[in-house]
Amino acid sequence: xxxxxxxxxxxxxxxxxxxxxxxxxxxxxxxxxxxxxxxxxxxxxxxxxxxxxxxxxxxxxxxxxxxxxxxxxxxxxxxxxxxxxxxxxxxxxxxxxxxxxxxxxxxxxxxxxxxxxxxxxxxxxxxxxxxxxxxxxxxxxxxxxxxxxxxxxxxxxxxxxxxxxxxxxxx
Numbered sequence: 001x002x003x004x005x006x007x008x009x010x011x012x013x014x015x016x017x018x019x020x021x022x023x024x025x026x027x028x029x030x031x032x033x034x035x036x037x038x039x040x041x042x043x044x045x046x047x048x049x050x051x052x053x054x055x056x057x058x059x060x061x062x063x064x065x066x067x068x069x070x071x072x073x074x075x076x077x078x079x080x081x082x083x084x085x086x087x088x089x090x091x092x093x094x095x096x097x098x099x100x101x102x103x104x105x106x107x108x109x110x111x112x113x114x115x116x117x118x119x120x121x122x123x124x125x126x127x128x129x130x131x132x133x134x135x136x137x138x139x140x141x142x143x144x145x146x147x148x149x150x151x152x153x154x155x156x157x158x159x160x161x162x163x164x165x166x167x168x169x170x171x
Contacts, residue, residue, distance in 0.1 A: 008110035008130050011049075012068050015113065018050055019064055022057050024117075029067040032114040033123040041126040052115060052126040061117035068113040071106045071133065079140050086146040099139060106132055 019026055032038070041052050056064055083096050111133035116125040 006130055008068070008113055008128065011128065012110055012113050015049060015053075015115065016066065019053055019066065019115075022053055024053070024057055024061060024064045027063050027065045029065050030069075032065055032067050032116045032125055032127075033118075038116065038123040038125045041124070043126070043128065049115070049126055049128065056115075056117040056119075056124075059117075059119050061119060063117065065116040066114075069111050070108055071103065071111045071136070073107050076100060076103060076107060079136070079143070082140065082143045082147060085148065086143055087148070088146070096139065096143070099135075103132065103136060106130075111136075 016026065043049075046052075053064070079100050080097075083093065083100070086093075088096070110130065112127065112129040114125060114127045116123050118124075
């Protein structure tokens with residue numbers, strides 16, 4: 001199967017079955033530990049995710065954190081909204097629009113899978129993403145850089161739950 005057609009839904013199911021067969025309990029999460037303080041499995045040199053699970057078991061892991069996410073209609077609509085807010089010429093806008101339209105068929109498909117376990121105070125992670133999702137995330141990040149400054153302030157404020165009034169301290 002070509003990499004661009006990786007069926008992560010099937011892989012996700014296989015992973016869960018294998019982890020359960022290994023005897024490790026699974027904590028289903030919406031995310032994995034902070035990537036800033038985590039080590040990631042070398043998937044290029046060791047692409048078989050079963051090796052990661054085996055290492056978790058052999059190292060005495062008591063729990064495996066498992067997370068995955070599907071592409072949602074809401075995520076795609078958010079991308080279209082960012083595109084609308086960007087000042088682009090017609091050709092650029094059409095190119096982005098075509099990319100996002102092509103992803104409509106991917107709504108509901110598994111975009112990424114992550115597993116993690118803690119060992120000696122360090123989080124060890126395995127991550128697998130669909131190539132189309134990596135491209136989508138990259139395009140959205142590019143668009144975020146093109147957003148007018150005031151749009152970013154409003155978006156950040158909403159994410160932080162702020163009212164627009166910052167806390168000021170002279171300490």
